[in-house]
Amino acid sequence: MEPNVFYQTQAGPYWDWKVAVDLFFGGAGVGAFLLAVGLSFVLTRGNRRVCQTAAWLAPILVVLGLLFLLLKLGRPHYLLLTFTKFVPTSPLWWGGIFQTLFVIGSIWYALRWRNPDSGERGTRILGLALTPVAVIVGAYHGLLLAVINARPVWNTGPTVVAAILGFATTGIAAVLITHLVRARLAGRLADPERVADWLDRISPVRNILVGAMVLQGGTMFFWWLSLRFGSLQDMQALEAANAEYGTMFWWLGVVLGLAVPLGLGALAVVRGERAHHRLRVQTIALTSALILIGGFFFRLAVVLGGQADTPIPTLS
């Protein structure tokens, strides 16, 4: 017999789409930054325009995310209080502190990239120095949700891993698509030769992206597994999240944001140089766009779905 339980609390979700936007932009920003740092060691000095794009994109995205976070606060003007306190138990506190540090650091880093050829030693060292901050910010985006044991959907290890992988995929996708726009505006995609050259230069990026997506898919699977075969509350929470946001999660987040781009990416790797340049550019644009769209809806579904109405626990 299905129990008929009522408990009238404040209607959720308490964290709405603005939190998902914050996570999305913040994650992408961190991803972009780490990409810039990584590529600055791999690419030759002359080919570092993509590093420049990534370095500039990072603070812009993170600031955008922060803006949405501020919008979400009941009293945004009180935010500075965060900096006067020491609350190591609160991911939000870490987030506040380290996102601010990261914004300052990444702007500094971006400024050093005014000239694409300027990625010399100092810049690379600065990038390395900021990397832990970036990783903390990235992890924060997952930990923020993962520490909340009142929400079983969030309260898992894969939440953190998925967040980290999420910043990798969306960050790279954001860099790719921005860089593509930038290259086109600069006329670097005008003739096939230059396109081929351009594609060559970003191919490591593409490969990292495909790898991250594979890992991301695996993480999601483990996430699902841990809930589906977890405690009763885990199962109920998964069921509730699925009921309300399952379509968004599976179709927009997984299929559109992961499976399709992965397919396209795999195709591109297989076909390699044989494909037409133009098609390859379009594929990159499409894949990146899908990853970004999927990445956003994935987060939205997780943020909202984690707060979906589960059966009310009462005294047993």
Next chain:
Amino acid sequence: MTTYQLTPRSADESAAICSRRGFLGKAAGFGLIATATGAPTLTYFVRSKGAPSAAPLGEWFASTCQGCTTWCPVQVKIVDGVAVKVRGNPYSAANHGEICPRPHLALQQVYDPDRIKVPMKRTNPRKGKDEDPAFVPIGWDEAMDLLAERMMQLRRDDETHKFAVFRGRYTYLRDVIYSALPKIFGSPNGISHSAICAEAEKFGAYCTEGFWDYRDYDLENTRYVLCWGADPLASNRQVPHAISIWGKVQDQAEIAVVDPRLSITAAKADEWLPVMPGEDGALAVAMAHVILTEGLWSREFVGDFDQDGGAFVAGELVDEASFAEAHCHGLVKWWNLELKDRTPEWAEKQCGIPADQIRRVAIGFAKAAPRAISWVSPGASMQARGGYAAMAAHALNGLVGSTDNLGGCVQKTKVPADSIPDLAPYQDEIAKKNSKQKKIDQRGTLAFPSLKSGKSGGGVVTNNAADAILNGDPYDIKVAIAYWANFAFSCSDTKRWEKALAKIPYFVHITTHASETSHFADLVLPAAHQMFEKWGFLKSKQNLHGYSTLNQRLIEPMWDVKQDETEVPWMIAEKLAEKGFSRLLDYYRESFADPESGTQPKDGAEFSLSALKLLTRPCWDASHKDYGKYGDRLNGWKDFLAKGVWNSHRYEYKSRWKKFKTKTGKFEFYSETLKAALGAHAEKHGTTVDKVLEATNYTARGEQAYIPHFEPALRWGEEGEFPFVFVEHRSRLNREGRSANCTWYQAHKNADPGDENWADVVKMNPVDASRLGLKQGQEVSVISPVGELKATLKLWEGVRPGTVAKCFGQGHWAYGRVASLDYQKRIPFGGNNNQILPAEYDRLSGSTARHGGVIRVKIIST
């Protein structure tokens, strides 16, 4: 302005009863003039974090909650002239300082922005539900002038009996307006609400033990509580005491609840007997059958067979002479006439309760006796023909000797109060003559015996007054005043009242809120709130203590409101005097001198206080003959004001056993008392008792009329068209149908089992809903042969399939903007049960039949 002297009880909330620090010192000077003389300090939004233990603010004063008819002594905290919160009055032996949720809601009533501020005059002469009355504000003087002019016209035309006072809820200052005003003016028509309340329940105790009143219950010592529709944890008539002791009762006693709906008391009971509505009588006689056949009756109270081996055997007659009765009368007659065939198996078919459960409960009840309570409530008695069910269920107390006994069902202690002074000397010829005219409600006519206290026409037939007015039978009502009453909402088949009120040429309504009844008024007069703004007193009982408790004016009203029972009649009297009829004012002035100072009242405010002091004298005035005789010896008037309550001694068991006020002086299973009353009524109409029974819609004939017996449920509507039997019930948040405009009421409505917050639900068993394809939460129409209402569908297992249940209290199309969906368009929020209930009666008691599944309904999705 008038300043009222108030005596704070104690400044310290946690101070126990014995602590009187602080209050003596302040007694002299404290008055509620702060709001009028100067702005209180603006304290809010200023937090004093540095001083975490800020001193308590304000002081506590006593008053009385009239949210239900328990009438609990309460205390109100007043800070800078504002009522801030409420609690029970710790001086009260009856509720021992506990209160139910209702008094809290009163805070929202008194400060309700939808209250009427000033007298309002109707400017649209057309009256009807769909007419906008177009009320405009006027002053009290003009209002009184308009009313007095109409009243003087009645005197000039020698038809003063066509004046009526309709009374709803009241304090015991009621007789000032309800009795003295019409009688000195010259009308018999004080028409009370009593018959829509619970008179049928009193009928049962009256016919068996000569007690026309509510009983009290010795919960502290009981071992079995058998509730007949009673829901003491939620409603009438001793809610806080019942709540506070129920945990103990559960430990020491079995609890069985007969109720078609899973009430909160049923939910916490050991046995729930979800009887078919209106078949309580079948269940009660079957239990009596079991008690007798099992040999479990009380030998001490009832008596025994003369010789060993005598027994009650199902289906077999017993020789009356073989049984020697002790304190009862007519047991064997009862058995032979009714009980011998009333087996549990027979009852199961009638009432839907399994025979083994009937047997189990009856045996459990009888074995616990005399510490056993058969608790009769309106639910099991305010039914068509319900008087006999009340009689049968109450008779169980006699059968097991638990009446007037330890742990059982007892009567009441005396709460002394004086009556209003003799008014006869103030009646002139017109008054003497016309106040002897027939009353408007047709009480005492063949079809309305209304046998209150055994007298034909002894009680009111409230709801029939509407039909009488509409039919002009016995005459027309030309001027009427209703106070603290909302008959257009609270009487079943409300549309009759809408028409009747519209028909009255000059109708005046005294009320706190513009209610459904106000809508038909020519004049609406703003009333003081009973708990905070008004003087008065109540007599009631709980926990084996009777008490007298004060209503006090604790705050200076924000609006130009007057006290309905004293100030308004005083002003009417003044106006009548101005216009040449001074007898009422003379009576009020000369007869209600302050008992302490001897000075005559000069205005309505003084009159209120002097009348109160006069009537409550036995409680506080050492010079009164009854002072200290029955309970507390209060130290003068100030002490009474400070404590707010006078407590009687505790009830003494078995004090009535040898002197029941019945014809025989015994507990009557064969009611000679009822026989005499019915006989007198038949004789008055020159007919037989059988003809009376026919005219009043009972099935019994002959001797059966005088015994507690089974009467089949009477229902309006054909089962084919109206498949559901309608069950109406009460809310633990209802302040008698007046709290639906409180947001706290709406925000906590799901405290009534099965109900939901901010909704008015009709509850249906899921089995029925799935059969009809109806869904949880959808809006439905509930349609009866009489009317229709809209409600939200709630699927709930706490109702019997084939029935639907709905709480009374919502569905106001007036009253205020929370209670109604759209006040201006007269669209109710939810639905008023009285729109679908028929004007049906238990005619022997005159009661309105609202329970017992008196109506069938159909449920249609909208």
Next chain:
Amino acid sequence: MTSKKYGMVIDLQKCVGCAACDIACKSENNVPDDFHWSNHIIETTGKFPDVRYRYVPTLCNHCENAPCVRNCPTTAMHKSEDGLTLHDPDLCIGCAACQVSCPYGVIYRNNEDPHPRWKTDETAIIPGCTATAQEVVKGLNTPIPHYNAEREATYEGIRPKGIVEKCTFCDHRLAQDKDPWCVVSCPANARIFGDLNDPKSPPRRALAKHSPRILQPEKGTKPKVYYIREF
């Protein structure tokens, strides 16, 4: 013993589910109508006529291991010396981290101005004859009618838009050595309140006598509101 550890034991047998606690709490703490610092879970199980109805009063559990405190980025949500879980409105940024962290749904956020009816409403249902909300509060000189200014001693009297609010065990009353108002207002005396550090305190004795239960023990929050016996 220096510091206290306040806790509450709710006797479900005594509780009759009347909601007096809920309403009294609104009165004491000036809580908006649809915020329920004091609240209840209701449950109907079984099929007619074997139906069971249960009522579990809820309020802030003042958890020893409070997730709202852990996750608050500004220490607005904090533990007091007496074991209370309190909220400092001056530090609250309204991030709702406490709200999402609380497994019991006892924290409410003022997404809008609280008590809006009393802020602006100047309409009367019968103009000139009935009152308006503005008239009432201006006449009383209070922000809402029956406003309890004692609440201001330790908290905002009314919590403004943007921040959260919750049950404080009536810390302003505790400071005056008085029980929380829901405890006083419970007509069934079902709420047993006191210092859990004191082995002789009423709640400690009740805990020793019965087998107490807590809500969602698996969350590891260590609530200080316990339940005994059955409704």
